[in-house]
Amino acid sequence: MTSTSIEWTDTTWNPVTGCTRASAGCDNCYAVAMTRRLAAMGSPKYVGLVRPGKAHFNGQLREHRDSLDEPFTWKRPRRVFVNSMSDLFHPGVSDAFILDVFDRMRRTPRHHYQVLTKRPERVLEMNAALDWPANVWMGTSVEDERVLERVDALRELSAAVRFLSCEPLIGPLDGLDLTGIHWVIVGGESGPHARPMRPEWARAIRDRCAAAGVAFFFKQWGGVNKKRAGRLLDGRTHEAFPVPLA
Helix, strand or coil: ECCCCCEEEEEEEEEECCCCCCHHHHEEEEEEHHHHHHHHCCCCCCCEEECCCCEECCCCCCEEEECCHHHHHHCCCCCCEEECCCCCCCCCHHHHHHHHHHHHCCCCCCCCEEEECCCHHHHCCCCHHHHHCCCCCEEEEECCCCHHHHHHHHCCCCEEEEEEECCCCCCCCCCCCCCCCCHHHHHHHHCCCCCCCCCHHHHHHHHHHHCCCCCCEEEEECCHHHHCCCECCEEEEECCCCCCCC
């Protein structure tokens, strides 16, 4: 377990480390910088996963069986972001290991697990085998209209809660269909190379959520100084969670 400052979760759980680029939303991936930092600190889970001299993962994936049983040690119920440093449904992760992760989530119903992927088509392939626990929220990243097909795959899944992470939002989502979606997170990119998020993009998604009765969470404006930019959208915070599983 790792404590986190991510506004929409309580803690992170990383039974897999390593990844590869999936789309434009990955270009300034925070997990690459964090992996480098943890590797420099001597954490064996993260050593050797980033290309030398480049801000990219090298494609090596690691399954950490010694991390699988961590949720049993957390007595207080919490929201858990699964694989904040990787993608559980990366093709380099075995079906057997994914099923083991789902087994642990099923056996710890006091927690709500937030699984986020850029590869929902693989989740769809495994949909029947996953025997979805009610405490698993399944999401996909949608940074612009070029990856809207991910939403189509997500809505076909049998998860009790299906959500979108529109972060970093780097383009409008005018064609977004929220049918079958329960929650949407919107946020701008942060860091020295952050691509700007236009206010009208965030407002359009907020209004679309309101019209569809979908919970809307505005995470941040981002930018070089995300704390200074803040979290207010038109003068207020938006921190809705899906119900009744909030």
